[in-house]
């Protein structure tokens with residue numbers, strides 16, 4: 073790289089000149105003039121080939137170049153090479169034809185000597201040419217250096233790619249004109265497009281993939297195509313480019329573009345950035361623009377690769393964070409396979425099925441009323457499969473609106489819809505290599521059923537706002553408490569999807585059909601709750617077990633678990649457990665009556681609806697909250713100490729405080745009963 077300090081042209085002796093001139097007399101005359109003035113002459117070439125040969129031996133500091141040489145050769149054709157090599161040159165010609173002059177100017181000569189010339193014309197032109205070159209190079213270098221630094225800073229910043237690339241466009245705009253700027257970031261399996269439309273002086277509109285579809289009035293995106301070669305495309309070349317590349321054509325038509333400059337940066341590890349400048353002018357792009365991009369290639373690449381590496385790290389730690397969150401959730405909500413309690417024939421039959429299907433990659437459909445353990449068995453299948461070291465990701469299809477389920481399942485690109493400020497990996501991608509568990513599949517809206525079917529068939533997903541499929545290797549387990557065949561008959565569930573899902577159905581028996589499991593389950597839950605609350609456990613009295621056996625358990629095992637937990641809360645740890653209220657008055661009674669009546673439409677009889685079950689849990693919590701609040705009112709809000717709520721409830725203060733925290737009851741100290749907040753939310 074040349075020094076940046078301004079310098080006057082050195083002494084003529086320091087300047088070696090090459091003369092490219094086919095008229096011997098003129099060439100000789102020039103040599104004489106130059107040598108007398110102290111210039112060195114490295115040779116006289118009468119053709120372009122000879123000029124190249126001489127330059128290969130000694131690099132000239134200046135070239136005097138005749139425009140027309142013999143055998144129809146033109147000095148103009150050597151000019152490109154000289155410009156690329158930063159060798160200054162001065163034309164010598166008698167020709168003043170205006171069209172040639174235009175061409176001459178476009179090659180950026182450092183001077184022009186008209187034949188016939190005098191000695192002082194030559195020396196003056198040389199001196200001016202050398203001065204202009206020194207300063208021109210220096211200025212260009214200085215500007216380029218500034219540009220390089222600005223680009224490096226922009227790309228290395230902490231902004232997202234959309235902002236980074238916009239900054240790149242803005243910086244280049246001063247050097248390369250454009251009305252539309254686009255970058256296609258290609259990496260294995262996914263293409264991302266960034267598009268910017270120039271709407272004013274230094275004003276740009278960023279166009280999201282969805283926005284692009286809207287503006288181009290297309291229902292679906294044009295499939296990504298091979299990028300055209302890095303080059304400039306003016307006039308006819310641009311029209312040819314459009315004919316070969318439908319996406320370029322669509323862009324050109326929509327935004328009225330007539331020329332382009334394409335440039336690809338290969339950032340290693342299969343990642344490529346295809347940068348396209350488009351202009352409304354039919355001839356906006358020149359050789360010098362490509363040359364500038366070529367020179368910027370290395371510094372841009374260097375920074376891009378670093379930015380990509382940072383991205384990768386950020387993405388990995390985000391994935392780790394998400395995986396962690398899921399894992400924690402799983403640990404909280406699921407027991408291990410060994411913790412599945414029960415030895416009833418009905419349950420053993422299920423164990424057999426689970427053991428058979430688990431090691432395969434077959435899709436499993438788990439059927440059963442609410443609370444029968446569908447999630448627990450989904451986890452068991454995952455744990456017994458070869459995928460056990462990968463994630464088990466779950467999604468409850470009943471809890472989110474259709475639009476959100478779609479982006480939860482398949483992920484979305486940044487800007488895919490209002491509020492999608494960041495791109496997000498979907499659960500299918502997250503579960504790659506592992507298992508996805510779709511709970512309450514019967515609630516999946518019809519439009520998403522079609523999309524799920526495609527995933528099952530193609531084993532690939534598309535993020536919302538992207539048209540690039542991503543391959544996924546995921547085992548699918550679905551569950552429902554609905555009577556899925558009735559749903560199909562009613563037209564609420566697609567028959568083709570049903571067939572895809574129902575390859576291996578497992579029916580979980582309701583608790584009332586396996587009463588022999590009730591004592592061990594009750595004991596298991598009681599011990600678990602007592603341990604968690606730090607209480608001793610003095611057993612379940614026979615009378616209570618008898619009551620359990622008579623009860624139909626419409627909420628199944630979850631209901632049994634809740635009933636036991638309440639009993640443990642109110643238990644003093646010394647006497648055997650007792651129920652806070654008779655089971656017949658249980659909050660599940662409503663659903664149990666519905667169950668006896670045969671269940672509501674579409675549900676597994678006698679099931680409680682999923683929503684109803686959530687409601688039931690809420691109501692139970694509300695009852696517990698009310699109970700604790702009534703005690704707190706009695707103790708004037710006091711939890712600890714003699715006469716405090718913990719003592720009255722026979723609980724450790726820490727246990728009571730834990731329950732209060734879970735139920736959203738704030739500690740109230742010294743409040744009069746009527747001031748106590750009745751609604752803790």
Ligand SMILES: Nc1ncnc2c1ncn2[C@@H]1O[C@H](COP(=O)(O)OP(=O)(O)OP(=O)(O)O)[C@@H](O)[C@H]1O
Pocket residue numbers: 405406407411412413414440441442443444445446447448449511553593629630633682685
């Ligand atoms: N056999 C079992 N042994 C021990 N615990 C069980 C058993 N079956 C279910 N449970 C527990 O019962 C509760 C309810 O189970 P789970 O959430 O798996 O039911 P579900 O059928 O998926 O319910 P829903 O349909 O409402 O989603 C969980 O706490 C689970 O750990």
